[in-house]
Amino acid sequence: MNIGQAADATGVSAKRIRYYEQVGLLKPAERSDAGYRVYEAGDLHTLHFIQRARRLGFSLPQVSELLALWHDQGRSSRNVKAVATRHVEELRSKIDELQSMVDTLTHLAKRCDGDDRPDCPILSDLQRSDS
Amino acid sequence: MNIGQAADATGVSAKRIRYYEQVGLLKPAERSDAGYRVYEAGDLHTLHFIQRARRLGFSLPQVSELLALWHDQGRSSRNVKAVATRHVEELRSKIDELQSMVDTLTHLAKRCDGDDRPDCPILSDLQRSDS
DNA sequence: CTTGACCTTCCCATAATGGGAAGGTCTACG
DNA sequence: CGTAGACCTTCCCATTATGGGAAGGTCAAG
Numbered sequence: 428m429n430i431g432q433a434a435d436a437t438g439v440s441a442k443r444i445r446y447y448e449q450v451g452l453l454k455p456a457e458r459s460d461a462g463y464r465v466y467e468a469g470d471l472h473t474l475h476f477i478q479r480a481r482r483l484g485f486s487l488p489q490v491s492e493l494l495a496l497w498h499d500q501g502r503s504s505r506n507v508k509a510v511a512t513r514h515v516e517e518l519r520s521k522i523d524e525l526q527s528m529v530d531t532l533t534h535l536a537k538r539c540d541g542d543d544r545p546d547c548p549i550l551s552d553l554q555r556s557d558s
Numbered sequence: 559m560n561i562g563q564a565a566d567a568t569g570v571s572a573k574r575i576r577y578y579e580q581v582g583l584l585k586p587a588e589r590s591d592a593g594y595r596v597y598e599a600g601d602l603h604t605l606h607f608i609q610r611a612r613r614l615g616f617s618l619p620q621v622s623e624l625l626a627l628w629h630d631q632g633r634s635s636r637n638v639k640a641v642a643t644r645h646v647e648e649l650r651s652k653i654d655e656l657q658s659m660v661d662t663l664t665h666l667a668k669r670c671d672g673d674d675r676p677d678c679p680i681l682s683d684l685q686r687s688d689s
Numbered sequence: 690c691t692t693g694a695c696c697t698t699c700c701c702a703t704a705a706t707g708g709g710a711a712g713g714t715c716t717a718c719g
Numbered sequence: 720c721g722t723a724g725a726c727c728t729t730c731c732c733a734t735t736a737t738g739g740g741a742a743g744g745t746c747a748a749g
Binding site: 571573574577581590592593594612617618 | 735736737738739744745746
């Protein structure tokens, strides 16, 4: 199976597959005589795993950790949970940050008439000299 | 006032000030005989504006729009509000995305014992063949 | 005049892709 | 057999907004 077929089968673009190999997330693929990368069922399994982890927002280094744990039969679920928990905390903190932006902006937008006149509390707030 | 003082006064690093000038967010600063950038009170005002807009999550192109509106005495608050509203929608959509990651992960983590045994629903989910 | 704290420009790195060029390969069809 | 078109390869560039750091000029104080 060539890279294009692996891409179609997993939803991971050929570009990404090559990149993952380059940064060490995937072991170098076998090559055909012509130098084409060749993939097996096991490789697709790994690509699916990476794809799902990425969809859950894990960074590539985190995905790398998860892959290592996945392959380690002697792992402790404690370690897996730790990676996930740390990530959830990062996500929550990012959400809080974005939410506070939303709160501020909706507050300001509510006070903005949004008509032809130039007066607007959004701009007034942005030009505030304090803070 | 030199760039370092402007940076101290506004909380915008000298690096960032130069970058903002480079990408056209700030008009090129006046220069001293020695080629040093020289800033006035009005420039600090603009830097403060940019700083606050960035803290609210606006991208540099969006900040650029806001600056243009700010400088435009004949603006309609409608246009300002539109920029803010569009941004809020982007933020909300990002929040939803992150929140659904959090939901999935907390659901999985709750079921993970987090002890010395290797079994873990987090990994089981990631290796799922479907989806 | 020297030292240290400034300033300048220029280049590199970040994260995780996508785009695209130049060139080799494979397959199917006439 | 030859060729077109769909693959594949590697390599380089671009994205976003910022920081780090080098090499070299400037300024103020002692």
